[in-house]
Amino acid sequence: ATCAYKLRHEQMHPLWQTPVEAPGGNRQSPINIHLRDSIFDPTLQPLSIRYDARTCRQIWNNGYSFLVEYDDSTNKSRICGGPLVDHYRLSQFHFHWGENNLWGSEHTVDSKVYPAELHLVHWNAAKYTKFEEAIMENNGLAVLAVFLKVGKRHEGLQKLVDALPAVRHKDSVVEFTNFDPTCMLPTCPDYWTYEGSLTTPPLTESVSWIIKKRPIEVSHDQLAVFRSLLFTSADEQEQKSMVNNFRPQQPLMNRTVRSSFS
Numbered sequence: 001a002t003c004a005y006k007l008r009h010e011q012m013h014p015l016w017q018t019p020v021e022a023p024g025g026n027r028q029s030p031i032n033i034h035l036r037d038s039i040f041d042p043t044l045q046p047l048s049i050r051y052d053a054r055t056c057r058q059i060w061n062n063g064y065s066f067l068v069e070y071d072d073s074t075n076k077s078r079i080c081g082g083p084l085v086d087h088y089r090l091s092q093f094h095f096h097w098g099e100n101n102l103w104g105s106e107h108t109v110d111s112k113v114y115p116a117e118l119h120l121v122h123w124n125a126a127k128y129t130k131f132e133e134a135i136m137e138n139n140g141l142a143v144l145a146v147f148l149k150v151g152k153r154h155e156g157l158q159k160l161v162d163a164l165p166a167v168r169h170k171d172s173v174v175e176f177t178n179f180d181p182t183c184m185l186p187t188c189p190d191y192w193t194y195e196g197s198l199t200t201p202p203l204t205e206s207v208s209w210i211i212k213k214r215p216i217e218v219s220h221d222q223l224a225v226f227r228s229l230l231f232t233s234a235d236e237q238e239q240k241s242m243v244n245n246f247r248p249q250q251p252l253m254n255r256t257v258r259s260s261f262s
């Protein structure tokens with residue numbers, strides 16, 4: 001495990017080789033969830049998640065991950081409840097993964113790392129009028145994170161996997177519709193939550209993190225298609241495979257991770 005841990009750091013994405021410290025950051029993400037230090041909070045509500053497949057619009061490769069983007073001009077796809085005071089509209093989801101099945105997730109649980117992590121990104125539509133505004137505010141975003149482990153094939157994910165070759169290069173976009181992300185959520189309602197930041201620039205400390213306890217299973221071959229994507233655009237001569245697109249873990253500082261389960 002330690003050698004994998006060391007290896008993982010040596011394969012760090014160039015974006016992170018020089019430690020990118022957010023100026024005065026005291027609530028940065030990702031973190032290790034240390035179970036012994038997490039606190040069961042009986043006042044945490046169940047999460048209320050409503051996604052409408054008809055709001056799904058496109059997939060694009062932004063040169064760091066691939067994003068599936070949703071129409072966020074209405075509240076059709078939104079989450080509320082859990083640790084959240086307001087309702088948050090689904091803007092996009094994306095993943096972080098490694099070059100192999102030994103590492104890839106951004107968050108870890110008692111230092112256990114998963115091969116990939118899904119982020120469903122939502123913004124506070126009760127307080128702000130658009131994503132770009134919410135991203136700068138301390139209660140602006142809610143990101144629902146789900147760990148991926150390698151196991152049986154995920155039937156619902158295959159539609160997404162089949163679309164990836166069309167967005168192999170940075171800045172490629174294709175229409176992608178009628179995809180309900182509910183199929184990628186574990187049935188178990190248990191989650192951890194803490195206040196953190198974006199894990200990519202601008203690293204703003206605007207995120208309420210909600211991390212599902214149970215992972216979902218995807219097949220080795222499905223994850224291999226993620227790694228067939230490229231960081232580089234079609235006109236660059238050096239094609240770099242899109243792997244290890246996770247940020248190094250950040251200090252907890254004086255934060256507490258709460259759990260919705262005892």
Ligand SMILES: NS(=O)(=O)c1ccc(C(=O)N2CCN(Cc3ccccc3)C2)cc1
Pocket residue numbers: 119121131132135143197198199200201202
């Ligand atoms: N890994 S994560 O879940 O923390 C996450 C990462 C990136 C994003 C995201 O959509 N953007 C980050 C900045 N980007 C462009 C941008 C927009 C406004 C201002 C400045 C820059 C958009 C959302 C969640």
Ligand SMILES: [Zn+2]
Pocket residue numbers: 094095096119199
């Ligand atoms: Zn992310």
